[in-house]
Amino acid sequence: MSASQWPDITRPDVGTALVAETPAGAAEVFAALERAPWPDGLLSVNAFVGAEDATALTYTQWAAGAADPAFFERLTGTEPVEYRLYRSTGRQVPAAPGCAVVVSVEFDGPDEQRQRRWVDTVFDALTSEAAPPAGLISANFHLSTDGTRLINYAEWTDARAHRDAMAKSGQGTVGSAPQWRRVLDFPVRRREFRRYHLLRGLSAPSRPQVLVTGATGAVGGQVVAQLRASGTPVRALVRDPGSAALPDGVDVRRGDLLAPETVAAAAEGADVAFLMWPFPTTDVVPAVLDALARHVRRVVFLSSGAVRDDLEEQENAIGAWHAEVERAIERSGLEWTFLRPHAFATNTLAWAPQIRDGDVVRGVYGAAAMPLLHEADIAAVAVRALVEGGHVGKRYVLTGPEALTQAEQVRVIGEAIGRPLRWEEITPEAARQRMLDQWPAAVVDVMLGAQARLVAEPGPRTSTVEEVTGVPARTFREWATDHAADFR
Numbered sequence: 001m002s003a004s005q006w007p008d009i010t011r012p013d014v015g016t017a018l019v020a021e022t023p024a025g026a027a028e029v030f031a032a033l034e035r036a037p038w039p040d041g042l043l044s045v046n047a048f049v050g051a052e053d054a055t056a057l058t059y060t061q062w063a064a065g066a067a068d069p070a071f072f073e074r075l076t077g078t079e080p081v082e083y084r085l086y087r088s089t090g091r092q093v094p095a096a097p098g099c100a101v102v103v104s105v106e107f108d109g110p111d112e113q114r115q116r117r118w119v120d121t122v123f124d125a126l127t128s129e130a131a132p133p134a135g136l137i138s139a140n141f142h143l144s145t146d147g148t149r150l151i152n153y154a155e156w157t158d159a160r161a162h163r164d165a166m167a168k169s170g171q172g173t174v175g176s177a178p179q180w181r182r183v184l185d186f187p188v189r190r191r192e193f194r195r196y197h198l199l200r201g202l203s204a205p206s207r208p209q210v211l212v213t214g215a216t217g218a219v220g221g222q223v224v225a226q227l228r229a230s231g232t233p234v235r236a237l238v239r240d241p242g243s244a245a246l247p248d249g250v251d252v253r254r255g256d257l258l259a260p261e262t263v264a265a266a267a268e269g270a271d272v273a274f275l276m277w278p279f280p281t282t283d284v285v286p287a288v289l290d291a292l293a294r295h296v297r298r299v300v301f302l303s304s305g306a307v308r309d310d311l312e313e314q315e316n317a318i319g320a321w322h323a324e325v326e327r328a329i330e331r332s333g334l335e336w337t338f339l340r341p342h343a344f345a346t347n348t349l350a351w352a353p354q355i356r357d358g359d360v361v362r363g364v365y366g367a368a369a370m371p372l373l374h375e376a377d378i379a380a381v382a383v384r385a386l387v388e389g390g391h392v393g394k395r396y397v398l399t400g401p402e403a404l405t406q407a408e409q410v411r412v413i414g415e416a417i418g419r420p421l422r423w424e425e426i427t428p429e430a431a432r433q434r435m436l437d438q439w440p441a442a443v444v445d446v447m448l449g450a451q452a453r454l455v456a457e458p459g460p461r462t463s464t465v466e467e468v469t470g471v472p473a474r475t476f477r478e479w480a481t482d483h484a485a486d487f488r
Contacts, residue, residue, distance in 0.1 A: 084142065
């Protein structure tokens with residue numbers, strides 16, 4: 001945590017604010033908050049003391065979906081109100097704040113439209129003034145999530161400036177334009193204000209803006225979802241924004257990795273990027289990396305477990321093109337982290353049509369054993385590398401926790417969907433013809449060759465997922481349970 005003089009009201013990773021006034025001393029409240037372990041998603045804590053009385057105000061900022069009123073109440077003894085920022089003037093003058101004026105408005109019942117109308121009425125009055133009130137730095141209007149109240153957290157140069165503005169208007173407002181009459185006549189249950197001085201503040205560093213490529217895929221979609229859940233600002237590069245089903249709050253940009261100019265436009269303002277390269281050709285990779293390097297400082301690349309550092313020439317096509325992308329990233333001057341996942345659990349979704357049609361899965365090398373990876377675990381490692389320090393220059397080899405044969409995988413899927421399934425072996429030639437409908441010949445040959453080797457020697461296992469995230473990798477049974485609907 002870093003010392004902070006005043007809250008950054010408009011920081012982009014804030015979802016909601018928990019705010020409470022309490023008669024307890026602000027110093028004691030802040031000390032309690034400072035001593036307690038900070039829960040995930042708590043971004044800042046600011047404690048204020050009343051300028052005219054002993055009332056304390058505690059203002060905390062939280063990532064989207066992370067607000068914890070129970071945590072707040074345990075430490076302050078006061079139940080907070082959850083607010084979401086609606087409108088802000090931004091800081092209109094460069095002066096440092098010396099006083100916070102909090103206007104509290106309460107309505108007779110929940111009505112979000114009424115909340116918004118009141119704020120819009122005040123904005124109209126403010127903008128109708130020939131000049132902003134002397135000493136007003138910013139006005140920041142927050143609506144309670146229950147629809148019953150709102151606050152204007154306003155920053156002033158000092159308490160005297162606010163008192164002078166109120167006295168000048170002579171009507172209990174900070175301005176004298178005729179439009180203020182509409183504010184005064186607006187029906188509310190209660191309206192009051194208090195002036196505060198800042199006591200102390202702490203804040204977590206703002207999370208980086210992350211550009212995610214492949215955002216609609218299995219891994220990329222999980223990266224987007226987990227970043228948003230942590231309150232990290234996310235920008236998604238997609239070919240068709242209209243059909244991209246992404247979480248609320250994601251900044252969706254149209255683009256294509258094969259069109260580097262669109263990557264440059266999407267990367268503007270981003271800090272780090274999650275990059276994947278699903279194409280066998282690497283001709284445009286340098287141009288894409290150049291586009292990224294104009295804006296971002298670090299890339300987390302979803303490479304492949306097929307890459308071998310002990311080989312000058314990779315032994316298969318998948319390893320070769322991913323190794324070439326890795327080398328290009330190393331030459332680009334960007335900071336980097338490489339993720340090298342082995343077998344993806346999502347590969348078993350290729351069996352879904354057979355499973356929906358019957359109880360038999362026909363395939364080749366049923367005795368091939370591999371520790372399949374849940375896409376959520378790949379994403380969890382990616383997210384750590386994107387938002388935390390300490391991962392630059394790392395090559396993370398990722399696997400699932402247990403090696404299961406393909407025949408065993410089919411059985412586990414059957415248990416997850418509630419009916420027995422069995423494996424039926426076919427020839428490699430028949431399997432190759434079927435796979436050519438989905439992948440290029442070079443990729444098919446690599447996959448079949450790898451499966452053949454896994455019969456004699458199961459795929460490697462690592463503990464990297466747990467080492468990076470602190471949580472053991474998910475089992476294939478957990479994956480099958482999560483995806484049971486895909487097989488029904």
